[in-house]
Amino acid sequence: MEQGDTLLAARGLTDDRDRLLTADEPLAELHESCGGVIPGTFAVPELLALVQQGREMGLRLAREFKAYDGSDMVSGFVRIHPLDSDEGGGCEVLVENWQRTPADMGTTREVAERLDAIDRASAELSARLDAGQRVQLLQGQSADTEELEALVKGDPGKLWSDYLILHGIAHRQPLHWRLLDGVECEIPGSDRVWRVRLLPIGSTGGAPQGFELLLIADQPLDNNGIPQEAAVPPTRLVGTALTPVLRQPIARIIANAETIRAKLAGPLRDEYSEYAGNIAAAGQHLSGMLDDLADLEVVEASDFSTARERVDLGDAARRAAGILGVRAKARSIALELPDDDTKIAAMAEFRRVLQVLINLIGNALAYSPEGSRVTIATEVQEDGWVAISVADEGPGVSEEQADTIFDKFERLGRGSDGGKDTGSGLGLYISRRLALAMDGELTLVSPANEETGAGARFTLRLPAFE
Structure with a gap:
């Protein structure tokens, strides 16, 4: 059709x-x-x-x-x-x-595109597939993907799954791509467990014209090409015990509430539709808090560490802004970014830098008035340091609030433009812990603009890559 x-x-x-x-x-x-x-x-x-x-x-x-x-x-x-x-x-x-x-570019698609962008940034191996899921082009970025690259080069054109060992998939391939998106797998020559992402490309009569295959490892490699110790121990109350159990029922609550809110199951009085919208919003808040608590558990672990790799701060800024671009556009907020030719390299873990920037830019968008501007800037500092800052044009932070804004569960640091404070109070605390784990620091200057006396500027400072 x-x-x-x-x-x-x-x-x-x-x-x-x-x-x-x-x-x-x-x-x-x-x-x-x-x-x-x-x-x-x-x-x-x-x-x-x-x-x-x-x-x-x-x-x-x-x-x-x-x-x-x-x-x-x-x-x-x-x-x-x-x-x-x-x-x-x-x-x-x-x-x-x-x-x-x-389809409208609604919340569901915005979230999906945000997750896709993060996975693209984290993938250490990517491939282009045709409509039948056969490999056309494959490119890896890690030492333990070389054997797979050689295997594909020596015997090209096969189903991507023929080169891998899929976990939990016993059916004959190729399966429908939606049933394969997100499965775990092993690749030849690697001791790490990988996660599969299949992103459709184009469509003909509703069928994708091809696919983008992303393979994302569960652990980073150290400088010697050896998988680092996993940051999360085998058992954690939230991350490995509660999150898998609660994720599905929370998602079902949100989906059912959205179905009721949109009146897909039949006519409904407006006030009940609004109640369902409140239930969906509460479910989304609970899901976000669950993610924050899982992250909190990780960063507070005694053995938590981050990878050491070259991170282009300008590229990280553009990726984070791209993920949040729809939200900025919805509130008519302009995002000022470093020039494309700006190359400032830090010694850090790209995934964690991206996580910090998404939190900082997301906060700036939430607390800035409509029609304002959020500025992301990079800087080379003295004594082997580089920095990236996020500045907004919101009301700023008082001295008393600044003293506690990085504290755990602190939700009173700033008031959003909409007058609501629905966060968990963990975002800035986790971001600072991540900065410290990368041998850096996260600081606040308020007001960000000395002339107007408004706004706030958060700066992530990291060791320069040498």
Whole structure:
């Protein structure tokens, strides 16, 4: 179904376990683009919720729905007819008035693009794949990827998964790309565990024209090419015990609340839609706090350390600003960045520098008035030091607030433009701990602008790369 086309109807059948057994082509395509297979659990969350509701309550339902298929927004009108037990106990699904329109750049896509950008920055091996997931070009950046590079060069054109050992995947390849995105794997010649990212490129009738393959290692290499000791011990209360258990139910709460807020499950009074929006926002806050607590556990570990590598501060600034560009544009805040030809190298860990900058720039955007400016600048200092600073045009920080702004769980340091303070109070504390772990420091100057007496400037100072 091409963009803008309308189709009268598409039919599908599910069983008593909400697995899609058969489907007309448009419904099958939508199901597969969301990572499903036939037969298999209905992979379109918006339709799955309606099928479950109709089957469990034994009620016929008729609703408008919208679903994101990875490139466009698909909408239509769906009818759910529960079947008797002698007919399989599932549901008949009939979708009418299909519409395909370009998806809005909403919060979900912004978050996804932010994560993709971080993974691109962290990947030590990348490849270009064709539409059939066969390797066309592969490039590594680490000593322990050389054997894989040689293997691909000597026997090119195979499925990318034929060169690797995938964890937890027993099915014959190639699987649908959504089912492979995020899996762990091993690569020849490396003792490290790697994570796979598959990012689709273009689309033809809803199918990607190719893929960007990223391999991200769980541990950095030291200067001798040996995997460093893992920063996180085998068991931690939050990072390895609570986070995996809580992540899925929190995500389900957010998704269900967003479904209710958007009235995808049927008409709803406005006040209840607002309640659902508050639930979704609270879930997102809880998810963010869980991430912060996991990071806190890591940086406070006695054996925590960071890698030592060459980090281009200008490049790190541009990547961090790119990740937060949508948020800046939404508030009409201009981001001033170092020139592309500015090359100032620090001895640090790129991933941690990026983490600190994302936190500093995110804070600056949150606490600056609309239509203002956030300036990111790099500097070569004396005695073998380099620095990168983030300055905003917000209200600034008082002397009393400045004394405690880097403290753990400090949430009273600054008031945002919107009058809300929903952070965990850990961002600046973690950022300073990361700076210290890289043999640097994170400092605050307020006011950032001596002429206007407003704003704040946070400066990350690091050893220069020699």
